[in-house]
Amino acid sequence: MAYQALYRAWRPQRFSEIAGQAHITRTLVNAVDSGRIAHAYLFSGPRGTGKTTTAKVLAKAVNCAEREGAEPCNRCPSCTSINNGVSIDVLEIDAASNRGIDEIRELREQIRFRPASSPYKVYIVDEVHMLTGEAFNALLKTLEEPPRHVIFVLATTEVHKVPLTILSRCQRFEFRRISNEDILDRLDEIIGFADLTVEDGVLELIARVSEGSLRDALSVLDQASALGGDRITMVDLYAILGTVGQDVLETLAHRLDANDAAGALRLLHEVQNSKDLRLFAREFTDYLRGLLFVTLEGRTKPDLDQGRTLRLLSLFAKAEQEMRFASRQSLPLELAVVRFVRGDDDFEARVADLEQRLQKLEEYVGTGHQAPVTGETPAGRDDLPSGLKASEPSPQRATTNQADRPGTQGRTRTTVAGDALVSETTLEDLETVRRRWPEVLAACKREQYLKRTRPLALDGITLVVGCGDPFTLDVFERPQNLVVLEEALNRVLAVKWRIKCVRDNPPGEA
Numbered sequence: 001m002a003y004q005a006l007y008r009a010w011r012p013q014r015f016s017e018i019a020g021q022a023h024i025t026r027t028l029v030n031a032v033d034s035g036r037i038a039h040a041y042l043f044s045g046p047r048g049t050g051k052t053t054t055a056k057v058l059a060k061a062v063n064c065a066e067r068e069g070a071e072p073c074n075r076c077p078s079c080t081s082i083n084n085g086v087s088i089d090v091l092e093i094d095a096a097s098n099r100g101i102d103e104i105r106e107l108r109e110q111i112r113f114r115p116a117s118s119p120y121k122v123y124i125v126d127e128v129h130m131l132t133g134e135a136f137n138a139l140l141k142t143l144e145e146p147p148r149h150v151i152f153v154l155a156t157t158e159v160h161k162v163p164l165t166i167l168s169r170c171q172r173f174e175f176r177r178i179s180n181e182d183i184l185d186r187l188d189e190i191i192g193f194a195d196l197t198v199e200d201g202v203l204e205l206i207a208r209v210s211e212g213s214l215r216d217a218l219s220v221l222d223q224a225s226a227l228g229g230d231r232i233t234m235v236d237l238y239a240i241l242g243t244v245g246q247d248v249l250e251t252l253a254h255r256l257d258a259n260d261a262a263g264a265l266r267l268l269h270e271v272q273n274s275k276d277l278r279l280f281a282r283e284f285t286d287y288l289r290g291l292l293f294v295t296l297e298g299r300t301k302p303d304l305d306q307g308r309t310l311r312l313l314s315l316f317a318k319a320e321q322e323m324r325f326a327s328r329q330s331l332p333l334e335l336a337v338v339r340f341v342r343g344d345d346d347f348e349a350r351v352a353d354l355e356q357r358l359q360k361l362e363e364y365v366g367t368g369h370q371a372p373v374t375g376e377t378p379a380g381r382d383d384l385p386s387g388l389k390a391s392e393p394s395p396q397r398a399t400t401n402q403a404d405r406p407g408t409q410g411r412t413r414t415t416v417a418g419d420a421l422v423s424e425t426t427l428e429d430l431e432t433v434r435r436r437w438p439e440v441l442a443a444c445k446r447e448q449y450l451k452r453t454r455p456l457a458l459d460g461i462t463l464v465v466g467c468g469d470p471f472t473l474d475v476f477e478r479p480q481n482l483v484v485l486e487e488a489l490n491r492v493l494a495v496k497w498r499i500k501c502v503r504d505n506p507p508g509e510a
């Protein structure tokens with residue numbers, strides 16, 4: 001027996017066998033059951049989703065002499081002639097190769113004759129959007145006054161190219177991409193009948209790469225069985241699909257997680273040498289998507305942190321899109337790698353972080369700068385937006401300062417939390433502050449504004465700073481300026497204090 005492609009051999013013969021289009025088959029079954037058949041149908045949807053198959057089942061059903069409910073019997077002469085493609089009453093026309101006015105005129109001549117041996121003549125016009133304008137006009141005339149014995153089924157993958165005048169004459173059905181589950185079910189069924197064995201993961205991968213097209217899925221299965229015989233392995237499948245194994249995807253994810261940009265780029269180039277890079281990009285985003293779902297459901301301990309997985313997924317999904325238009329296929333992927341490692345992409349995360357910091361700052365300002373008396377440290381000064389921070393002193397200087405005052409540093413570090421700290425700052429500390437005040441001012445880089453300030457008192461961990469004139473006081477009462485001063489103070493003295501500014505009459509001025 002001649003070899004027959006799986007998708008032909010296993011083409012659904014009844015409405016109930018058509019996968020994933022229940023919303024359409026149910027309506028058609030009702031129409032056949034109740035005898036309310038339209039004269040023109042338009043089946044639109046992606047390739048391989050069952051449009052022509054459904055058209056043929058419909059053609060059989062309306063002409064079957066021994067219909068079982070709405071289902072064709074697939075045994076009577078009408079059914080068998082349609083199944084064998086030799087029926088003279090059911091005609092398939094490929095509009096891609098018969099797109100002109102002459103073909104449609106000929107068709108109009110033919111349809112005037114009654115069917116030879118069946119109730120209906122059924123014309124299945126595939127890729128109808130390919131017809132020329134003239135041909136569409138001729139077709140329209142036929143659709144306007146169809147003979148009672150004629151049914152048109154127009155099928156198209158590009159419904160937007162079909163004129164509205166035609167669309168409005170047809171009952172329309174939108175075929176959907178077939179879900180992975182439906183494709184898997186069908187593949188399972190077929191390998192059972194065809195006596196094939198498959199390695200774990202084979203069917204899942206086929207379903208995934210076929211993107212909702214059962215015909216594509218079956219053609220991959222076909223090729224795999226031609227290559228691997230009765231037993232199909234993942235390796236066969238990788239060879240056919242030009243994809244890589246799970247281990248390569250994992251390696252890429254790990255290198256990215258380790259911020260190893262060079263390693264990740266090297267891997268991409270290796271893949272590019274032997275595989276289809278776009279397919280690889282899709283595989284990698286599918287892999288990440290899988291990871292994300294698994295960690296969201298808490299099924300396993302994540303290899304990769306959830307936030308990082310999410311970032312990777314959005315970067316690579318975008319790259320995959322961009323690859324369609326890129327002159328160098330690898331470029332969007334390379335950019336995704338570099339952006340991830342550099343953290344350039346994380347705009348939203350950075351805004352959220354800033355918002356959080358701002359809120360902390362507002363809360364802090366709202367307290368009127370009262371020194372915290374609970375275990376709170378002065379609201380994590382490191383969290384302040386960098387724009388408000390004083391310029392960094394040179395590392396050398398900071399080191400020198402700390403070396404100068406090992407005692408201060410040690411003490412405040414160990415007693416930073418709680419009331420203990422309040423009682424531990426002493427008059428001696430105030431003296432130290434006074435002595436080193438010029439250093440604090442220098443660290444601030446606001447010396448010209450600060451020369452009329454001086455430390456007056458130390459109240460717990462609040463340093464009271466006198467401002468020699470109303471202008472200085474006005475400037476340093478503003479939270480954004482006060483923060484700069486506090487930051488400098490805390491850095492120079494290695495403490496965690498706050499500052500309160502008051503009006504002061506410097507000695508010698510009354």
Ligand SMILES: [Zn+2]
Binds near residue numbers: 066067078
């Ligand atoms: Zn029949």
